[in-house]
Amino acid sequence: xxxxxxxxxxxxxxxxxxxxxxxxxxESDSEREELNIRFAASRRSFNxxxxxxxxxxxxxxxxxxxxxxxxxKEIKEAFERRKKIAKILxxxxxxxxxxxxxxxxxx
Numbered sequence: 025x026x027x028x029x030x031x032x033x034x035x036x037x038x039x040x041x042x043x044x045x046x047x048x049x050x051e052s053d054s055e056r057e058e059l060n061i062r063f064a065a066s067r068r069s070f071n072x073x074x075x076x077x078x079x080x081x082x083x084x085x086x087x088x089x090x091x092x093x094x095x096x097k098e099i100k101e102a103f104e105r106r107k108k109i110a111k112i113l114x115x116x117x118x119x120x121x122x123x124x125x126x127x128x129x130x131x
Contacts, residue, residue, distance in 0.1 A: 027080055028085060028089045029074070029076070031089050031093050035070075035123065036066045038096065042103060043059070046103070059113060063116075066119070069126075069127050076127055082129070084129055088126040088129065091122050092122045092126060098115050
């Protein structure tokens with residue numbers, strides 16, 4: 025499996041595995057809606073990446089992949105430390121944006 029696909033999958037499957045718990049931490053309907061939107065965007069990026077061809081030695085692909093890997097680590101740490109969902113949503117938004125950019129490079 026391509027490293028870029030692995031990075032996208034790691035974030036998506038972490039979110040999928042922990043979605044219910046994250047939803048329960050949301051303090052408002054708007055936070056729940058935003059989390060669902062971000063989760064759906066992560067899923068779309070992962071599904072698109074399944075058919076993408078990434079040039080793994082490309083500097084742009086490598087930079088985005090490493091950014092996504094670092095972002096996923098931050099999300100996991102924030103979740104484990106029981107940070108406010110608003111902070112986790114901010115990190116997820118960043119990750120989704122990186123993932124979208126990465127997928128575009130593989131199209």
